[in-house]
Amino acid sequence: MAFFLQMLVTGIVVGSVYALVALGFVLIYKSSDAINFAQGEFLLIGTYVCLTLVASYNVPFIAALLLALAFSALLGWSVEKVVLRPFIGKPVISMIMATIGLSSVLAGIVHIIWGHETRVYPPVFSEKPLQFGEVIIAPVYAWSFVIVMIWLVIFTLFFKYSRFGIAMRATADDQQAALSMGISVKTIFAIAWAIAAIVSAVGGVLLGNINGVNSSLSLIGLKVLPVAILGGLDSIPGAIIGGILIGIIESMTGGYLDPLVGGGLKEVIPFVILVIILMVKPYGLFGKKEIERV
């Protein structure tokens, strides 16, 4: 039982980080119908910037995190302006191809600047494990969960109440009508990319604290794609629930099945689940149903 709970908690924590990163996919998909294959590189750059500030310049962790987020926002914003703006109004597939190209370029830049050996964050959170009944949790896990939850609450409030949050949802619904409201669709796209880069960076920093940082961390971007599709690419609650679900499944597979088959199953399971879910529910678990009045 203790083992089960342990796996469950680990799954929820890792899953919540997936959920946050999946939010980035969802935002970009909602605003421009494209899938951003450079999400993983955003994540990598965010975590490397934070790591460099902490490790090389001795900046306090919180300040470094905020600086890294500001940098990521700027990165997302400018990537949209420079790389993707010319693709507005062009077929979605060309925008997707552009993000694939972008991901290679960013990966190359990361490689040039930071190399490829695994680096670790200096201990930021205390090492002393927290004990809840039979379950033992490392503080870094607990903190990750708290930080993710804070961000999810911030975004929920942003989309529900703020002027630009509501405008973003309106644009996702009907771009031309949004234009007729005087909403600048270009600004909305830029904000979507900035937020996508921010959530990736947060996810990257947290995972970096858990596992250490090297360029394979960008694979998380690919792993999170099933999460977003599972929840329904255009649903924010879907991304959150899908993230936690995949996290738990992954952790359970790792705990129970991997020892039987000699490992590796954990990496495959999210994609297997994705295929099964899409066969049953093509719009994902919470995908937007077209409202049709009859």
Next chain:
Amino acid sequence: MLTLNNVEVMYNRVILVLKGMSMVIPEGKIVALLGSNGAGKTTTLKAISGLLKSEDGEVTDGYIELYGERIEGKDAEEIVKKGIFQCMEGRRVFEHLTVEENLIVGAHTRKDRHNIKADLQKVYHYFPKLHMLRHRQAGYLSGGEQQMLAIGRGMMAKPKILLLDEPSLGIAPLLVKEIFSIIKRINEEEGTTILVVEQNANIALSIAHYGYIMENGRIVMDGPVERLLENEDVKEFYLGMSEKGRKNYREVKSYKRRKRWL
């Protein structure tokens, strides 16, 4: 206040839709723009509101002036900020947003954010039904309710000129009457200038002060509503009446009056 002079609009650099369209919209009045399908009514509105760009259309000749300032070719957001707001054809409410959120989006360009609460109440005052439905998802509203929402959303932007594109489209006749009487009230009580594009000439002329009739991308006739209503051609082709009153179907088939303006 708003003047279109000899405006030409081309789509895709080949399709000439407006061929020298001129009209004047005086401040504080309701102007009706009538015409059959494909006459270029919607294109005229989009040329004014700057929505042509997203459809690969552009004003290739002539000019559009608001208070003497040229506005053709400007971005839609800029034009909304200058006080021209278009309620697009087919209502186009944001289906997955609630009624109230839809109204708030309408006020997106407003600088005086603290007045928005009061303006919401004002919209609810004109459309009490929207108040009842304010937490409902807009996609589940009926056609008439959505049209009310679309007009209310326009009011939230506090425009000087409200452009309404076929507010009667697909709505029950009784509701159409109600909506047009509210449009008239908005014009009288808020002083909003209104340009309404309609196929339903009867209802549009019942509230308008001035009317323009459009065919094949240009204005063929205009005048104060009283004069248009007396014109035999208008009666025949737009109001479905002849000297003998309402015609029956057989007569329409056997006899067609020649349009005098062509």
